Amino acid sequence: MVLVNRDVPFGAAEALRFEGLVGRRCRREPLSHLLGYREFRSLEFKITRDVLTPRPETETLLDLAEEYLKSFPDPTRVVDVGTGPGTIAVSLAVSVPSCSVVAVDISQDALRIASFNARRHGVWERIHFAQMDLTSSLRQVARFDLAVSNPPYIRDDEYGSLPPEVRSGDPRCALVAGPEGTEFYGPVALGARHLLKSGGKLMVEVGKGMDKQVSRIVEQCGYSEIEITPDLAGIGRVVTGRLTGG
Secondary structure, eight states, X not given: OOOSOTTSOOOHHHHHHHHHHHHHHHTTOOHHHHHSEEEETTEEEEOOTTSOOOOTTHHHHHHXXXXXXXXXXXXXXXXXXXXXXXXXXXXXXXXOTTEEEEEEESOHHHHHHHHXXXXXXXXXXXXXXXXXXXXXXXXXXOOEEEEEEOOOOEEGGGGGGSOHHHHHHSOGGGTEEESSSOTTHHHHHXXXXXXXXXXXXXXXXXXXXXXXXXXXHHHHTTEEEEEEEEOTTSOEEEEEEEESOO
16 A cells, blocks of 8 residues: 555545555456546546546547647637547547537537636536437537537447456447447448538548448548558558548
8 A cells, every 4th residue: 555645644535545546446446437537648537327438549639630720810610520528529628629520429428528627727618518319409500610420439349358347348339330330430420421611521430340341331422632640559540531521
């Protein structure tokens, strides 16, 4: 045991709570659930069983999105499809003060957590949260400069081999896409076509080994200038396409 603050008394109640936390961790409960939050890019995000715990892989998508948005001289609009705990929406709103975000998710519980995280980091007024399936109900709103998404991309047959922390900690619907793992990319890309301005970009996170297949899907949905960006491990992690004539 390591005491990080020796000025605070460590009594029987604290010892009991500590033992309880150790027991839960030994049963492979995720650390983010024990703490109630996960740090992502120096921001703390409230995490519960209702949302996907943020992963470092998503930083690649955030880096690309930030660079793109900061290239605009005027305020920009972003739509985040499948926002979960608001990791992407809140991070972008914090790092790019000139942007506003519409964050959509099918789960009301996820939107409740995302709203809390937006308030926590002072960007509530620049994020609109909407419960809907993909982007079907957003077609009447103003056009966006960027659409981003980190959709489910685990195959059905991969789920059983995931670590216990993942299977018990993250909602299955936020992880598993279907038999191929790529089932969500076509609907996301097609939905974003109705939302993006001409010249706007779509950026999606992809699973390991999916970059070329997802690139073809995005291209078949009418996007050009398809690019694959690797993460720090050299894995193709983000597929980007530009909409022309939207």
